[in-house]
Amino acid sequence: xxxxxxxxxxxxxxxxxSLGDLLRSMNYRTTLHxxxxxxxDVALPDAPACLVLDIRLPGTSGLELQEYLTRVNIxxxxxxxxxxxxxxxxxxxxxxxxxDFLTKPIRDQDLLDAVAAAIRMDQHRRQEVVxxxxxxxxxxxxxxxxxxxxxHVASGLMNKQIAIELSISEVTVKMHxxxxxxxxxxxxxxxxxxxxxxxxxxxxxx
Amino acid sequence: xxxxxxxxxxxxxxxxxxxxxxxxxxGGLADALLKTALRHSGAVRGAVLLSEGGxxxxxxxxxxxxxxxxxxxxxxxxxxxxxxxxxxxxVFMRQETVVRDDSRKGAALIDxxxxxxxxxxxxxxxxxxxxxxxxxxxYLESEAAPALFTPRCLSVMSMLASQAAVSFESAxxxxxxxxxxxxxxxxxxxxxxxxxRWNTRTLLSRASRECYRIFDIGLDINPVPFETFRACVxxxxxxxxxxxxxxxxxxKSPFSHEYRVVHRDGTILHVVAVGQFDLSxxxxxxxxxxxxxxxxxxxxxxxxxxxRAALARAARLASLGELAGSIxxxxxxxxxxxxxxxxxxxxxxxxxxxxxxxxxxxALRVVEQSRRATNVVGGLRSLVRDSHLRFADVHVNETIxxxxxxxxxxxxxxxxxxxxxxxxxxxxxEADRVQLQQVVLNLVRNAxxxxxxxxxxxxxxxxxxxxDGHVSVxxxxxxxxxxxxxxxxxxxxxxxxxxxxxxxxxxxxxxxVVAHGGRLWAEKNTTHGATFTFTLPARQFRRLSGSN
Ligand SMILES: Nc1ncnc2c1ncn2[C@@H]1O[C@H](COP(=O)(O)OP(=O)(O)O)[C@@H](O)[C@H]1O
Ligand SMILES: [Mg+2]
Numbered sequence: 171x172x173x174x175x176x177x178x179x180x181x182x183x184x185x186x187x188s189l190g191d192l193l194r195s196m197n198y199r200t201t202l203h204x205x206x207x208x209x210x211d212v213a214l215p216d217a218p219a220c221l222v223l224d225i226r227l228p229g230t231s232g233l234e235l236q237e238y239l240t241r242v243n244i245x246x247x248x249x250x251x252x253x254x255x256x257x258x259x260x261x262x263x264x265x266x267x268x269x270d271f272l273t274k275p276i277r278d279q280d281l282l283d284a285v286a287a288a289i290r291m292d293q294h295r296r297q298e299v300v301x302x303x304x305x306x307x308x309x310x311x312x313x314x315x316x317x318x319x320x321x322h323v324a325s326g327l328m329n330k331q332i333a334i335e336l337s338i339s340e341v342t343v344k345m346h347x348x349x350x351x352x353x354x355x356x357x358x359x360x361x362x363x364x365x366x367x368x369x370x371x372x373x374x375x376x
Numbered sequence: 377x378x379x380x381x382x383x384x385x386x387x388x389x390x391x392x393x394x395x396x397x398x399x400x401x402x403g404g405l406a407d408a409l410l411k412t413a414l415r416h417s418g419a420v421r422g423a424v425l426l427s428e429g430g431x432x433x434x435x436x437x438x439x440x441x442x443x444x445x446x447x448x449x450x451x452x453x454x455x456x457x458x459x460x461x462x463x464x465x466x467v468f469m470r471q472e473t474v475v476r477d478d479s480r481k482g483a484a485l486i487d488x489x490x491x492x493x494x495x496x497x498x499x500x501x502x503x504x505x506x507x508x509x510x511x512x513x514x515y516l517e518s519e520a521a522p523a524l525f526t527p528r529c530l531s532v533m534s535m536l537a538s539q540a541a542v543s544f545e546s547a548x549x550x551x552x553x554x555x556x557x558x559x560x561x562x563x564x565x566x567x568x569x570x571x572x573r574w575n576t577r578t579l580l581s582r583a584s585r586e587c588y589r590i591f592d593i594g595l596d597i598n599p600v601p602f603e604t605f606r607a608c609v610x611x612x613x614x615x616x617x618x619x620x621x622x623x624x625x626x627x628k629s630p631f632s633h634e635y636r637v638v639h640r641d642g643t644i645l646h647v648v649a650v651g652q653f654d655l656s657x658x659x660x661x662x663x664x665x666x667x668x669x670x671x672x673x674x675x676x677x678x679x680x681x682x683x684r685a686a687l688a689r690a691a692r693l694a695s696l697g698e699l700a701g702s703i704x705x706x707x708x709x710x711x712x713x714x715x716x717x718x719x720x721x722x723x724x725x726x727x728x729x730x731x732x733x734x735x736x737x738x739a740l741r742v743v744e745q746s747r748r749a750t751n752v753v754g755g756l757r758s759l760v761r762d763s764h765l766r767f768a769d770v771h772v773n774e775t776i777x778x779x780x781x782x783x784x785x786x787x788x789x790x791x792x793x794x795x796x797x798x799x800x801x802x803x804x805x806e807a808d809r810v811q812l813q814q815v816v817l818n819l820v821r822n823a824x825x826x827x828x829x830x831x832x833x834x835x836x837x838x839x840x841x842x843x844d845g846h847v848s849v850x851x852x853x854x855x856x857x858x859x860x861x862x863x864x865x866x867x868x869x870x871x872x873x874x875x876x877x878x879x880x881x882x883x884x885x886x887x888x889v890v891a892h893g894g895r896l897w898a899e900k901n902t903t904h905g906a907t908f909t910f911t912l913p914a915r916q917f918r919r920l921s922g923s924n
Contacts, residue, residue: 185712189712192723195723195724274708275711
């Protein structure tokens with residue numbers, strides 16, 4: 171059995187149970203929830219996962235749940251399932267970042283494809299999270315001077331300009347650069363620049 | 377005839393019951409009872425006695441007047457029939473079933489002049505008892521061995537007798553009903569009715585002036601020959617009329633028939649004829665009765681019916697469009713489950729080794745959800761089935777009772793105590809009975825469901841009353857109740873608070889009630905629970921011929 175989870179939220183018991191059944195037969199682990207709040211009440215397992223979400227839910231609707239997850243930064247790939255006549259809502263859901271939407275009744279191959287893609291995305295994202303954490307740890311090991319140098323490099327300044335900016339010699343700049351590259355494990359300047367970019371994005375995105 | 381096979385016997389008995397139950401005249405009933413009894417017992421002679429004209433049935437007189445006992449059927453046929461005194465004492469007064477071997481002297485039906493000697497006779501005499509009263513007797517004579525009236529045969533006879541006794545009462549009620557109907561017409565239609573008297577031997581009629589006007593026959597024709605009368609009847613209605621007349625003449629039963637009359641200038645009138653049989657001073661059988669011109673009522677009745685049907689159709693079409701989305705949703709849900717479960721089932725089976733337990737569970741869900749889809753479709757079919765409501769006279773109380781019979785078990789299982797308070801003076805209304813029952817069914821189901829989660833008393837009260845030209849029915853429960861502020865939301869299609877609910881019940885109920893020109897609303901009870909009430913307009917036009 172794969173360690174990936176599919177969380178299913180649908181108010182119709184028969185529908186969520188049968189979708190759960192189908193996904194289990196595809197070797198996924200499943201959790202079933204009858205409403206948005208039921209889903210939010212349980213702790214999510216620490217494993218690659220995605221959310222199969224019915225758009226039409228009593229109480230908090232599927233779209234509202236999706237918005238909420240984005241807002242509180244739970245980055246779970248969402249697959250929307252919709253009934254007849256919910257197309258405008260599905261469009262909204264896709265705009266809000268859903269991975270896919272499937273129309274009831276659902277073809278098993280469609281579900282399999284969508285879930286596989288969503289789980290791949292989640293795995294990828296989870297790896298990234300791990301890498302970023304690693305990077306942050308390494309970044310913290312840099313001296314203040316090294317960090318300053320790296321920031322300037324990332325913003326595209328030449329060594330000479332950095333030297334003037336920081337009122338140090340160009341040789342010292344080069345020394346800090348080499349040391350930072352080593353500590354962060356970056357083989358080239360390009361890699362260094364990208365790393366800083368990721369760190370900044372992470373800071374901005376919260 | 378003796379039967380070897382018990383099943384075959386039961387079958388015959390069942391058929392005999394049907395034959396007896398179908399008869400609605402005294403003569404026919406008595407004949408049917410006698411024939412069946414003779415056939416099953418193998419007796420050679422027999423008679424059915426009844427109190428005169430069913431009088432006893434009506435009055436439930438405690439003392440059966442022996443002298444009033446009247447033969448209604450016998451074989452061989454006799455005019456006079458006297459039960460031996462001791463027999464009549466035991467059978468009529470003590471309500472005993474008597475079987476005894478008798479000398480030929482004791483047999484009442486034998487023609488001793490013709491057949492003075494022979495073996496002894498076994499006599500069976502069985503009282504016909506209804507609601508504790510002896511209403512007549514079945515008398516049989518057998519010339520075979522005494523073993524003919526076996527215990528088995530006796531039990532069949534007693535079943536036949538009790539079935540017949542019940543049927544005698546319905547025959548009596550039926551006749552009373554026709555009579556009442558006739559008097560109602562008589563009382564209400566003064567001015568547009570004529571009286572007539574038709575001699576069934578000479579086929580000549582004597583009639584009042586109004587009859588001449590109704591039929592457009594010259595006053596100089598008197599008496600009116602049957603041919604003249606026939607010529608006035610609308611050709612399309614003639615065969616039925618003649619059949620009804622012939623039937624009434626042969627059964628001597630009260631007559632009631634509605635048909636059209638065509639005037640010389642082409643004007644068509646609708647008339648209702650009623651009558652009953654009577655002997656003329658000369659001893660001829662005559663049909664005496666009244667003919668009523670109901671043309672005006674007919675026309676306005678038709679106009680109202682047309683308008684109402686058009687309205688109902690329009691309402692239905694509008695609701696159909698609105699419902700289409702919901703229907704698709706409701707069918708789509710189980711379809712989704714079916715599809716996913718079926719796919720899962722195949723995948724479980726395709727495993728190495730196949731996981732049959734899981735596969736079975738998936739397959740079960742397929743079955744279950746197919747049933748659900750079928751139910752949804754079935755529930756909606758009644759709405760879509762025919763685009764017009766079938767209005768007919770409906771007795772609301774009876775209609776509700778019929779639903780309650782269906783729900784009896786459901787109520788018991790749910791631990792719900794039922795109380796009904798029907799207004800017995802409710803007039804019949806014009807409505808589609810089946811649809812009305814749907815409304816009641818839905819409201820009662822909802823009430824039961826609303827009480828499912830309640831720990832205290834679960835009481836369902838159904839009441840009916842009439843006010844302001846409307847009949848209204850209330851269904852009150854002690855369930856979770858409704859919020860007065862949002863009571864209207866409940867009626868929206870798809871609104872439901874139940875996991876497995878469709879949210880269609882109330883919207884369908886309202887549509888039906890509105891199509892009938894009525895209203896349906898929900899209220900909060902002062903103590904606990906909710907009351908759903910619907911009103912329906914009492915009918916404006918009284919149908920004149922209730923008997924066709
Ligand atoms: N007797 C009642 N007491 C309280 N609530 C009721 C009652 N009847 C109906 N309701 C409410 O109205 C909703 C709609 O009823 P209905 O249209 O029959 O659909 P459903 O029964 O499928 O839910 C129910 O889900 C319930 O919340
Ligand atoms: Mg309901």
